[in-house]
Amino acid sequence: DAKTTQPTSMDCAEGRAANLPCNHSTISGNEYVYWYRQIHSQGPQYIIHGLKNNETNEMASLIITEDRKSSTLILPHATLRDTAVYYCIVRAPDTGTASKLTFGTGTRLQVTL
């Protein structure tokens, strides 16, 4: 799976949009971009994933550049409960053996009043 690069930490004011960047310049054509987050003392939580097109769900939006070498996770109205470590993960389609998630150290997002 391709390696990802994320900033170590970011701050965001409550109510504002949080934009978390991720670089994945070595991504292959069939690899997906996944985002998970981990709130303190909890297991990671799936947020969203995409291949080429931008994606949106009830939690967030995922913007993938046209060359697919980077992406941005957008939390449109951050709240204090969004304070967490956010992981950007690139992974191949499920071939049966390429099933694991490879986490980096992620971005620690601190949402403040």
Add this chain to the structure above:
Amino acid sequence: DTGVSQDPRHKITKRGQNVTFRCDPISEHNRLYWYRQTLGQGPEFLTYFQNEAQLEKSRLLSDRFSAERPKGSFSTLEIQRTEQGDSAMYLCASSLRLAGGSYEQYFGPGTRLTVT
């Protein structure tokens, strides 16, 4: 609650003792994963099962570690002769393959192991 559950949530043991953790996945999920997470790091993959078959093991999974999923439902992770370096959060996740080659893993709350 129909999410992934893990038991116990916390375990303190003395070096050299054996410990066993249990994971109950989401009921219809056929894949189950174990990860380990140390302080300040992201989770690291240990092993995964599809139904009862163990399909992949990480090099992190030394001979002292063994995982089972005997009936393709719950799984156990046993650590024999624990060492202080085994102190970590042990996370379990489950997934169900979706059409199109993408799928999501759902994580449990983890078991925090402290070896004294």
